[in-house]
Amino acid sequence: MSPEADHRQVRAVISGRVQGVWYRAWTGEEASDLGLHGWVRNRRDGTVEAVFAGTADSVERMIALCHDGPPLAKVTGVDVEDDDSAIEPGFRQLPTA
Numbered sequence: 001m002s003p004e005a006d007h008r009q010v011r012a013v014i015s016g017r018v019q020g021v022w023y024r025a026w027t028g029e030e031a032s033d034l035g036l037h038g039w040v041r042n043r044r045d046g047t048v049e050a051v052f053a054g055t056a057d058s059v060e061r062m063i064a065l066c067h068d069g070p071p072l073a074k075v076t077g078v079d080v081e082d083d084d085s086a087i088e089p090g091f092r093q094l095p096t097a
Helices: 023-033 056-066
Strands: 007-017 037-042 048-055 074-082 091-093
Touching (some): 023 037, 023 056, 048 056
Antiparallel strands (some): 037 048
């Protein structure tokens, strides 16, 4: 299997009590630990949005982690779709959109 075949990139929108509970910083730490590239940001509608890119296994693991989030979060939904936007290497926190 070629490295490209094992690559996956998704955009996730996480809803619930996910702002003001350290969700973005937690996401950055978890994504970096998994070797993922992408970004995370708060959205004005109260959700958190993220793009995760890396091995399919690592992306799936991050999606699973997003369903729980950090201890103070109360996640009620994680909507995921494939994404093909250009991303820079590493994982970053972006300003609120």
